[in-house]
Amino acid sequence: MIIVKNLSYTYPKAKESTLKNLNFEIERGEIFGFLGPSGAGKSTTQKVLYKILHDFSGEISIQNKSLKDWGNDYYEKIGVGFELPNHYLKLTARENLQLFASFYQEKNLLDFNELFETFGLEADANKRVEEFSKGMKMRLNFIRAIMHSPEILFFDEPTAGLDPVNAQKIKRYITKLKTEGKTIFVTTHDMTTADELCDRVSFIAGGEIRLTEKPSVLKNAHGKNTVKAELENGLAAEFPVKDLGNNPNFLEFIKQGEILRINTQEASLEEVFIKITGTKLLG
Amino acid sequence: MKKLITVAVNDFRLVFRDNSLKIFIVLPLLILVFTRYAVPFIAGVYPVVQDYIAVILMLATMQGSTAFGFIYSMVLVDEKDTQVAKVYGILPVSKFWFTAFRLIPPFLLATLATFFLLLVEPFYGLPMISNLVYSALAGLVAPLMILSTAIIAKNKIEAMTWQKLFNIPLFLPVLSLFAPVPLSLVFAISPTFWAYQGLESLIEGKSFWFYMLIGFAHSVVLLTLLIKKLSKVHFK
Known part of the structure; x- marks a missing residue:
């Protein structure tokens, strides 16, 4: 077009x-x-x-x-x-x-x-x-x-x-x-x-x-292939996404308290932009 | 045609909704009343004024054009300042012809203001057709002012300053009536020179068509160049 x-x-x-x-x-x-x-x-x-x-x-x-x-x-x-x-x-x-x-x-x-x-x-x-x-x-x-x-x-x-x-x-x-x-x-x-x-x-x-x-491709390519788990008691740790359900460290970690959140660690578009161009978007 | 009427109506709206502009609409009427009643009275009280009645009349005939030139140039400058002009830049219309047609209302208003002024002036009783032709030539000064101002000025304050400056080449050529021929031709660069020379010939009962012909050709060339320039700079 x-x-x-x-x-x-x-x-x-x-x-x-x-x-x-x-x-x-x-x-x-x-x-x-x-x-x-x-x-x-x-x-x-x-x-x-x-x-x-x-x-x-x-x-x-x-x-x-x-x-x-x-x-x-x-x-x-x-x-x-x-x-x-x-x-x-x-x-x-x-x-x-x-x-x-x-x-x-x-x-x-x-x-x-x-x-x-x-x-x-x-x-x-x-x-x-x-x-x-x-x-x-x-x-x-x-x-x-x-x-x-x-x-x-x-x-x-x-x-x-x-x-x-x-x-x-x-x-x-x-x-x-x-x-x-x-x-x-x-x-x-x-x-x-x-x-x-x-x-x-x-x-x-x-x-x-x-x-x-x-x-989506950019964020995945430039992000970390991990998840970050945070517990209500303040503990936090990162684990590889691959085979997360069978990762004994992860399973052990989430037993230590109530889960507050679990997030993937993909990059934001702004982070990718800065990485690629060396320039900030704002300011 | 429909779109041009819409734009003309819109321009009227913009003028009438702007208090600083609509008061200028009465200016040509005031000049007409002044020329019809005040000038004969003043000439009666001060006989020396009688020698300059033709000059006063010439300058008065340009007031309608400068008034409508001022009003419409403010509309164009304001739309440039507020970036509305950019919107016209992306419309499916020729920028040259759009600009040209948009100048028709101020031209007609200026022409009518001049025509009625010459119709009621009590001194010379000019023939109707000659009056109309002269008024049309004087009326062309309005679009010339509008274009010049809209091209140069970035905002209304600048526009007002430029308008004052433009009055110099518009009114100064009246001095050509008092200067010998080679020297008077210095003023020929101004479109009003041909109008003033023509009106003087008309008042003296001579043929004024030569001056009108040159005057129209001169103004049309200037208008074409200015419309082209405005089309390039106004809509960006």
């Missing part, structure tokens, strides 16, 4: 390339994540893909057609969820949507009332956006990105500024879009979001992709 080969991009007047020879593919019905710290090139990659930045080198193919050959009809096919809320503050949420919806084919538009209800904005649809909290504006951003039923979706930090309940709503909806066969490209520095949502992630740092893999 999306094939990117040797993509490089240098901003005008910049000395160094922001994107260096990126290669990746995103299948139809896949959620693909770009995971990296601020300034790594995540948003720049998306801007190239939604044709805001033009003078790139390399090849990009979208639905078997070169990105450069797509005209304005490309924008019927894509939806973009921007990182920051960007709405007319003096207009109501409904007026904002109606304005931008007027540019899309009517047959593809989703029902606004249903969308407002899905994302908990039904009571605020006719309020001016200047009265909205950041979270409400972000949900309106999301609705605007999906309202014309695009086949390809770009989300830049889709859960930024959202409370956990609404972040979960957004993540569930993104997963629903995937089941409908949409191609979804998410950029984030939030490893939890990436871990929960993405089928595959690329680690990007300094404009380069360091690795592309399924989150």
Whole structure:
């Protein structure tokens, strides 16, 4: 669906390339994540893909057609969820949507009332956006990105500024879009979001992709193959996962008190990222 | 067409819901009242003013354009500042033509403001068609101001500063009426030069079509260049 080969991009007047020879593919019905710290090139990659930045080198193919050959009809096919809320503050949420919806084919538009209800904005649809909290504006951003039923979706930090309940709503909806066969490209520095949502992630740092893999594979490959058992009396010990049920040390250990918890010792996505790139995701 | 009407209605809404902008809508009306009633009164009290009535009228005809130019440039600058412009960048529409069509309402409003001002001015009684053609040329100053401001200014404060600066090349060419020919042509770079020269010819009963023709060509070239520039920078 999306094939990117040797993509490089240098901003005008910049000395160094922001994107260096990126290669990746995103299948139809896949959620693909770009995971990296601020300034790594995540948003720049998306801007190239939604044709805001033009003078790139390399090849990009979208639905078997070169990105450069797509005209304005490309924008019927894509939806973009921007990182920051960007709405007319003096207009109501409904007026904002109606304005931008007027540019899309009517047959593809989703029902606004249903969308407002899905994302908990039904009571605020006719309020001016200047009265909205950041979270409400972000949900309106999301609705605007999906309202014309695009086949390809770009989300830049889709859960930024959202409370956990609404972040979960957004993540569930993104997963629903995937089941409908949409191609979804998410950029984030939030490893939890990436871990929960993405089928595959690329680690990007300094404009380069360091690795592309399924989150579960990465966590297993870079974690310890052990479980950590903790007892209520404060005792804790690690045991190999292999043949755990027949491990006499483990069986002896859990007799020493009530079990508080037993956890596998797989690595977090952030730990893997730091290990691979030598860069922290936040800060 | 439907989408352009939606955008035009939206722009009106934005202006009317912003107290700092909607008061500027009455400015052309105040200028019209001033020109119709105050200028004849002042000229009656101070006869020396009568020698400058043509100049006063010329400057008055540009007020509608600068007022609507100011109002709409604030709308564009604000949408750039709040990053709403980025959303237009990913819509299935030609950025060039979208920008061009969006400038039609301020152009029409500025043209009408100038037309009515010349219609009610009590000094020269200009022919209707000539009035309309001149008003259209003066009206083009509004989109020129909007584009220039929206390209350069990053926020409303910067926009207000730039608007004040833009008034210099817009109003200074009136001095060309007092300068000999080679020197007066220095002002020909400004679109208002051709308008002022044309209006002076019209007042003096001479043919003004040459100035109008050059004026329109000059403004259309400037508009095309500025729309292209705005299309490149505004939606990123």
